[in-house]
Amino acid sequence: MSFRTLTLGIITAAVITTPVLAQQRADDEATYITTFSSLTDGTAAATLVWNLHGETVAQSNALQAFLSAKINSGTDDISTRESVDFRTINAVDFMIRATPTHLMLTVQSPQETFRDAVAHLGALLAAPGINENWLKRQSHAFRSISSTRLRTPELLESELTDYALYTGDTPTLPWGSMHPEILRRPNQIILNAKDYDFGDTTDILQAGLIPIEARLNNEPIPKRRALPTGTIHLVDPNATETLVFMGRIHAFDSVTQQAQTDTLYKYMGYGPGSEMFRIVRQERRASYDPRSHFTQIGEQLAITGLSATVPSTDWPEIHGVIAQIYDDARAGKNNQQGLEDSHNAMLNSVIGDLRREPDWLARRYLELHPIEPPKGVISLDLLNASFDMNPATLNEFAKTVLPPRDDMLNVIIGGSIAPSADLRTHGFCELQIGEPLSKCLEALTQG
Amino acid sequence: MKFITALLSALFLSLPATAQTVIPLSQPHGLYNAYVIPINDRNRVDVQLVVLSGTNDEDEIANIAHYTEHLAALSSDTAVLQEPRQRDLNAFTSKVSTVYQNSGSPGEIDRLMQLTRAVLDRPDLPAGFTQSEIDIVKREVLYKERNSPVRWLRRLALQNLYGSKTGRADDAVSDLDRITVDAALDFHTKHYQPSNAMIIISGKITAETAQAKLTEFFGDTVKTQQVPDLWLDHHPEPNLRSVVRIETPRVLDDSIAYAKFFEFDEPQDILAMQASFFIASDIYNSHLNNALYLEGFTAQNFSQGSYIAIDGDLEYTVYLTPFQGVSLDQALASLENAIAEMRTKEITPAEIELARAKNVAYTKSLSTSPRAYLDFFQNLGSDGLPPTSPTQFAQMVADASDAEVLRIIAAFASDSPSAAILASATEVN
Numbered sequence: 043m044s045f046r047t048l049t050l051g052i053i054t055a056a057v058i059t060t061p062v063l064a065q066q067r068a069d070d071e072a073t074y075i076t077t078f079s080s081l082t083d084g085t086a087a088a089t090l091v092w093n094l095h096g097e098t099v100a101q102s103n104a105l106q107a108f109l110s111a112k113i114n115s116g117t118d119d120i121s122t123r124e125s126v127d128f129r130t131i132n133a134v135d136f137m138i139r140a141t142p143t144h145l146m147l148t149v150q151s152p153q154e155t156f157r158d159a160v161a162h163l164g165a166l167l168a169a170p171g172i173n174e175n176w177l178k179r180q181s182h183a184f185r186s187i188s189s190t191r192l193r194t195p196e197l198l199e200s201e202l203t204d205y206a207l208y209t210g211d212t213p214t215l216p217w218g219s220m221h222p223e224i225l226r227r228p229n230q231i232i233l234n235a236k237d238y239d240f241g242d243t244t245d246i247l248q249a250g251l252i253p254i255e256a257r258l259n260n261e262p263i264p265k266r267r268a269l270p271t272g273t274i275h276l277v278d279p280n281a282t283e284t285l286v287f288m289g290r291i292h293a294f295d296s297v298t299q300q301a302q303t304d305t306l307y308k309y310m311g312y313g314p315g316s317e318m319f320r321i322v323r324q325e326r327r328a329s330y331d332p333r334s335h336f337t338q339i340g341e342q343l344a345i346t347g348l349s350a351t352v353p354s355t356d357w358p359e360i361h362g363v364i365a366q367i368y369d370d371a372r373a374g375k376n377n378q379q380g381l382e383d384s385h386n387a388m389l390n391s392v393i394g395d396l397r398r399e400p401d402w403l404a405r406r407y408l409e410l411h412p413i414e415p416p417k418g419v420i421s422l423d424l425l426n427a428s429f430d431m432n433p434a435t436l437n438e439f440a441k442t443v444l445p446p447r448d449d450m451l452n453v454i455i456g457g458s459i460a461p462s463a464d465l466r467t468h469g470f471c472e473l474q475i476g477e478p479l480s481k482c483l484e485a486l487t488q489g
Numbered sequence: 490m491k492f493i494t495a496l497l498s499a500l501f502l503s504l505p506a507t508a509q510t511v512i513p514l515s516q517p518h519g520l521y522n523a524y525v526i527p528i529n530d531r532n533r534v535d536v537q538l539v540v541l542s543g544t545n546d547e548d549e550i551a552n553i554a555h556y557t558e559h560l561a562a563l564s565s566d567t568a569v570l571q572e573p574r575q576r577d578l579n580a581f582t583s584k585v586s587t588v589y590q591n592s593g594s595p596g597e598i599d600r601l602m603q604l605t606r607a608v609l610d611r612p613d614l615p616a617g618f619t620q621s622e623i624d625i626v627k628r629e630v631l632y633k634e635r636n637s638p639v640r641w642l643r644r645l646a647l648q649n650l651y652g653s654k655t656g657r658a659d660d661a662v663s664d665l666d667r668i669t670v671d672a673a674l675d676f677h678t679k680h681y682q683p684s685n686a687m688i689i690i691s692g693k694i695t696a697e698t699a700q701a702k703l704t705e706f707f708g709d710t711v712k713t714q715q716v717p718d719l720w721l722d723h724h725p726e727p728n729l730r731s732v733v734r735i736e737t738p739r740v741l742d743d744s745i746a747y748a749k750f751f752e753f754d755e756p757q758d759i760l761a762m763q764a765s766f767f768i769a770s771d772i773y774n775s776h777l778n779n780a781l782y783l784e785g786f787t788a789q790n791f792s793q794g795s796y797i798a799i800d801g802d803l804e805y806t807v808y809l810t811p812f813q814g815v816s817l818d819q820a821l822a823s824l825e826n827a828i829a830e831m832r833t834k835e836i837t838p839a840e841i842e843l844a845r846a847k848n849v850a851y852t853k854s855l856s857t858s859p860r861a862y863l864d865f866f867q868n869l870g871s872d873g874l875p876p877t878s879p880t881q882f883a884q885m886v887a888d889a890s891d892a893e894v895l896r897i898i899a900a901f902a903s904d905s906p907s908a909a910i911l912a913s914a915t916e917v918n
Contacts, residue, residue: 083857121783121784122779122783122784123775123778123779123783123784126778126783127775127843127847130847130850130851131843131846131847131850132850133850133853133854175786175812178812178813179786179789179812182789182813183789183790187741191741191917192635192636192638192741193635194635194636282631283628283631283635323625327621327622327624327625328624328628329628330625330628330629330631330632331628331632351628351631351632351635353624475917476916476917
């Protein structure tokens with residue numbers, strides 16, 4: 043196995059004290075290796091990336107379950123207990139994530155134990171076969187849970203995201219076909235550590251893994267879809283609490299618009315200084331958890347929204363309050379100090395992710411370079427745009443940054459008070475208990 | 490075990506890099522106790538006030554300790570900052586204590602001490618706001634319940650174990666409509682006495698400055714009688730083995746909540762036992778985890794918790810969802826068998842050493858996060874014991890005797906009162 047090395051350049055942002063250096067080594071046997079140095083917490087990380095196109099949520103869950111079973115069930119030489127203890131005493135974390143285009147496995151540990159962590163992971167991946175009981179367990183663990191059942195905003199955001207991203211209908215691969223899809227040499231390995239020599243890390247990770255052309259790699263990449271507009275109401279007369287959500291899948295015209303939108307959503311609902319907290323919780327005493335949603339789910343793509351769980355008797359009134367918060371933000375009636383605080387909160391979030399979350403940087407990188415690294419400089423323009431954005435002028439742009447509320451989807455889960463005629467103007471679908479959210483999403487999409 | 494033991498010697502050498510020494514302040518004034526923990530490598534100071542009363546101390550109505558926490562924190566803000574901060578409360582209520590944390594730069598120490606001192610003053614807020622804060626507490630309790638249905642089942646198991654809905658058990662959701670302002674003010678009057686509170690000042694501050702600031706802001710407090718922990722006398726029926734079956738749509742999967750209680754013959758010195766308890770619980774947790782989850786396939790999910798009270802009473806709780814094909818009764822039988830097998834299982838010195846190493850690794854991880862080490866400082870403090878720093882704890886773990894570890898494991902495995910809730914998941918109708 044041979045590598046050629048070239049320096050690609052710098053991903054940087056003026057305010058970051060530590061530049062994020064990127065270095066790439068391309069393997070002529072098709073595993074591309076990219077090195078970042080953004081982690082500043084004394085840890086090192088490696089993200090193994092397999093190009094696998096999951097058209098459905100079920101396929102995505104199955105891929106993650108298989109990989110999870112593989113790395114959690116031990117080997118003939120290492121018991122599961124030994125593996126767990128090894129990870130505990132060496133502070134080793136494994137993280138699995140799937141997107142419609144990639145399956146990712148990140149190993150992270152303190153630099154002093156990273157080489158042992160990599161050797162441990164390499165041994166787990168290279169072991170033959172898979173434990174059937176662990177496969178059953180992880181299949182259950184990675185199943186999708188309906189947001190209409192547990193009624194948390196996090197589950198709702200996840201279900202709406204899946205609906206937007208996983209739009210195909212290819213049958214899920216049988217377990218027997220899953221093994222060669224995953225347990226082959228990864229298409230990319232993304233390393234990340236500051237002042238650390240990775241040495242032969244990538245060789246260790248790939249030892250025992252062979253290059254195989256994956257079947258799912260040749261499946262089409264599902265086209266994403268927008269969320270419908272209108273209102274969904276799950277009727278539950280026995281509920282005392284109602285989850286109120288208004289949001290959308292937001293495709294941005296530019297990274298600057300993305301940073302502006304992120305800042306405005308932080309202003310509206312991120313933390314105790316936000317409008318949602320100040321008005322919905324402190325003034326109206328209506329919710330413990332009012333919040334905004336801004337989660338990047340692709341290149342210049344995010345799910346955005348506002349949500350709160352409120353007394354069922356009050357949901358129409360509080361929905362109106364939340365709508366007013368959004369309309370005021372869009373109208374540029376935003377406190378300047380609050381915008382600056384929100385901009386700082388956005389930057390702190392980005393810096394925190396860069397410094398501590400290798401999985402975050404890997405995802406941002408793969409959104410830009412899903413197949414292989416670029417020939418030139420790796421540039422995450424989002425970082426520069428985030429730092430360059432001027433909160434002092436944001437009120438001027440708020441109306442163009444935030445779309446009208448008519449473009450949003452309202453989801454009301456619980457309670458018996460029917461949505462007003464106004465909320466039904468752009469479409470309405472009523473769900474009964476036990477029915478999946480997708481039923482209404484599809485009905486509203488079809489008009 | 491070659492794979493693991495090869496790493497042990499290196500781990501023992503890598504204790505937390507920053508030594509954190511807990512220094513008792515010589516003059517705590519009216520407070521139960523006062524400590525300073527200088528940490529010079531961070532430009533911040535944290536002041537934690539630990540009121541030594543929590544949900545276990547509620548007389549009749551659940552959530553009163555929690556509601557009092559809200560009122561005291563908001564009132565403290567109002568008194569010092571003139572208006573409530575637009576922030577979530579940096580306070581929480583546990584079984585045995587209520588902890589308030591105020592953090593800032595070293596130059597803000599006066600304001601941090603003022604905010605801390607004001608917690609002990611009778612809450613003074615606009616009547617409408619005080620009343621409506623009950624709604625926020627309701628929403629918070631329901632929010633936590635929604636995010637973790639296991640809380641409800643565990644509560645039922647503890648109610649059956651102790652035969653009570655107050656003290657060591659509670660009825661948090663059912664009691665939401667019984668919360669009153671007067672009950673909270675009564676709780677404050679009874680429990681928010683200086684002599685029922687401990688202060689821990691940590692961060693970039695010297696012992697001399699900490700003492701001076703304590704005198705400046707708490708010098709007017711006087712010692713009073715401590716509030717007794719009446720719930721410590723609250724024990725299950727000696728031969729209890731309660732098994733209750735329910736059907737519910739509130740859980741996604743069939744589930745078991747299990748609780749077990751052990752009382753030593755004589756009250757124990759928990760301060761001397763604490764490191765041994767951490768090692769012992771790691772060992773029995775590992776054995777049960779192996780038997781039911783990692784290497785056996787009884788459980789789809791399996792979580793365990795152990796709590797040791799200040800007199801040495803041991804409370805062990807389990808939440809288990811059975812693996813596919815395993816019934817609730819089979820899973821409970823496997824759990825009880827696994828506990829019973831600990832009576833005869835040989836615990837090797839190597840196993841104890843491994844548990845020590847895991848606790849040292851855990852301790853080391855705490856040193857990197859202010860949130861983590863602040864929690865650690867007040868963990869033992871919540872029982873009225875001197876707080877422990879990660880550095881000191883690592884040394885205590887190293888010094889804990891094998892015999893004491895084995896004694897606690899034997900106590901855990903002994904035949905003692907237990908209660909189980911077997912919940913069959915049903916569809917939502």
